[in-house]
Amino acid sequence: MDLYGKDLICTQEWEIEELVEVLDLAAKMKRDRFSPDWTSLLAHKTFFMFFYNPSVRTRQSFECAATELGGHAQFLEPKAMRLKTATTAGETVEDAAQVMSRYAHGLGIRILEDKIPYYGAGDELIREYAYWCTIPVISMAHDKFHPCQGLADLMGWSEWYGKGPGYPADPSVLYGKKLLVTWAHGALARSWCSVQEALLIGSRFGMDVTLAYPEGFDLDPEVIAWTEENCAENGRTFEIVHDPVAGYAGAHVVYSRHWMSPEAYKDGEFLKQQEIEKALRYPQWICDAEKMARTDNAIFTHPMPIDRGHEVTDDVASGPRSCIYDVAENRLHVQKAIMALTMGNL
């Protein structure tokens, strides 16, 4: 298997074997973080990070990943790059992408809800870059998907249901486990990318999936269809419920996070404030100890940053079954593995 040069825009577009290859290498890298086996894989090489949106963990973990592989990640903000847009003169993606391919060995792009005129526009842009680039393009979270988060989730859940955090992640331990992905109220109008990626990768690896949200907060129908197909192929179940409590029954992994409604865009504008106001009308949609008691001793997972007090109570987020910091740490390891496999010469 040779992943050199391969784009990563959504895990659904990679084979199971390819995703397992990433997890295997990530586990080895986690076990021996600064082994000379990988500290020179990207020696003297550059990874461009294009942040249309700012970020906490993504920037930190990608820049650390490049450093730990011996390379360097450049932090670039397209607003300073004189790029052509619908309304301004500037450089085309065709030109920018072809030149960047001469300088760097990989390109990461982050573009989220408030930097685009409609859902899907970020995905289109990242694919336009991938079309023109001869180097691999990695999504660092965009409006539709967040593949690195999905892989970090999978790695973390596998550790917790395997020999424990820190042990090699074998995702087969998740087969037949129940994943609850539940909407939560919140004061930040958030993208669909992380939860959609979680639905896809959880279902891909044989989990039973329950999706819970209030009426009016549907996700992308195409992602729902893929999730259904993934479950069907694995002989597992997929269900949608519109109740804040019911989905918790028997769950093994609880993923509680706010996301915006499909009405978030109007005439090319992102209606952030309206979305926040709408979301705050559902205070019963919060993950708390009482709901967690209905699960099969589930772990609590979240891609962070957490909106504590809205998405989850402090006692659950900081409790003994919270895997959030392990999952966050795994961002580093899976990204190192992805970069090594697609940009290094393994």
Next chain:
Amino acid sequence: MDLYGKDLICTQEWEIEELVEVLDLAAKMKRDRFSPDWTSLLAHKTFFMFFYNPSVRTRQSFECAATELGGHAQFLEPKAMRLKTATTAGETVEDAAQVMSRYAHGLGIRILEDKIPYYGAGDELIREYAYWCTIPVISMAHDKFHPCQGLADLMGWSEWYGKGPGYPADPSVLYGKKLLVTWAHGALARSWCSVQEALLIGSRFGMDVTLAYPEGFDLDPEVIAWTEENCAENGRTFEIVHDPVAGYAGAHVVYSRHWMSPEAYKDGEFLKQQEIEKALRYPQWICDAEKMARTDNAIFTHPMPIDRGHEVTDDVASGPRSCIYDVAENRLHVQKAIMALTMGNL
């Protein structure tokens, strides 16, 4: 002595022996800047730099320091980090700090007067990070202290009173020398951090200390009390004068710098313009050749950037007894030593 993992928020909180250890290593690093003895100490490792406030020298010298130790310093601006504040939803320090501890090997924080609602708030924040982080937290200047500047000052003064600039710094040569820290007028309303750190570290190492300022420009009473104690323990003198000239008599080190008054905050607001107007009413408070003639051939020191023409005249700042560039250079060396000792595996 093992300083691995130790926070550095104020030199007063470190033992004399620990500070000397930093100076000793810094001197060796200055003597042979790119020796393989240290160019791999932080190989492939990351230091996070959190700049709530922008900076010239601090950012340059810390990023150089990490590079020279084989590692990488990430330049991070919290305004782009979706952190929780008193008025906005976002990530807590608890969460941010614990995740960062999984990625990086050290965290530097800079937060100054105009980014906080009251004096002391920056110190509280940095200590909150230190509480939650499992990696060392280093102040890169905050409202109360500036330990790296203090160590660079001490190293520079010791070089000038020792064998000369560039020679190993032995702070014992400063014992019994007179340090004048004097307020100066200026067009920038400046923090107390550098001068307070200078008072503490100068008194700690056996200098006689004179503090001069116009009525109404008191510093932090706690810092004054510590300085008095330090002097008493060393059998040296501490005095405060409110005259722009008197303190120069017999001084060996003159530190002339503007600082804001205790009235700089009102209702959570930093009254920068009011402070500048107030300061400019004291044109006689400037370090010039006439005043320097009253000293015992003192050296002129300043943490830079200098507000020339307000804090000091050009002939003194650029004159033969000015140690400003040596002190500035020492920021690099002491920070390399601090990072090596607290984050490397020495």
Next chain:
Amino acid sequence: MDLYGKDLICTQEWEIEELVEVLDLAAKMKRDRFSPDWTSLLAHKTFFMFFYNPSVRTRQSFECAATELGGHAQFLEPKAMRLKTATTAGETVEDAAQVMSRYAHGLGIRILEDKIPYYGAGDELIREYAYWCTIPVISMAHDKFHPCQGLADLMGWSEWYGKGPGYPADPSVLYGKKLLVTWAHGALARSWCSVQEALLIGSRFGMDVTLAYPEGFDLDPEVIAWTEENCAENGRTFEIVHDPVAGYAGAHVVYSRHWMSPEAYKDGEFLKQQEIEKALRYPQWICDAEKMARTDNAIFTHPMPIDRGHEVTDDVASGPRSCIYDVAENRLHVQKAIMALTMGNL
């Protein structure tokens, strides 16, 4: 020949032999990009990049260059640096430059039309830094010159008229070839730096030079005089035409790019919008296939970013005789060579 410590502000100030030395090393570096012969030349050393203006290619290529030489480029924005300006208190260039010389091994500066009060002010500033710095100062494009672009142009044209792109660049193949530098209309009011550098370096290496522009878009008379002298010394021709078509006849290299008029500044203000409106009145000034047909099978060159549809048509810019991506790539190689020669210990 020892170029250690030499500033590069304009290629006209370097000897032909020195420029050839850069091209020779750049060609070797391009042929074997990650050879251990150069990946440690700047090991653990820092290059400061001062961006008064943002940039696409310049930042990317300089930061890559430092990384590929084993060093690190710090991205610095002077607006965050509390520097003294005509109207605000702050640090002088004297102080900033002398301290930076203690930390870094080279300083790049980029300052363009909209950050200065009049044409030439950027050149003055960069020379003030060069005066005070003990480390080499490299222009990363300023109002008058863009030496790294000029060297990348020369390398690219030499490759195309030599054995082909990717082969060693021998600029003697350009002797007697005709270079057309033509103004183009455009929606961005652009600096004179790239075209002026192209005129100088093309004429320096024995090209016949034709400069074409509408009345009212004169360039710097001093640069024109130098270009004339260069051509005279080489026994070649220099002409200026004010026709959008005539200059194409028999050309071997066509450089079509917009530039602002000499009326772009008034009372210290850069009249960007007025310049754009003026430029857009000349739609016939565009490089297209019809005009290119009049040349001697010329290559199309441009420093990028291209304003497609204004400066050049898509079929020419993306056509088989376009050398734009090769020239852009060469920015990396010539900058690596410049940094190695002026900052490394070759």
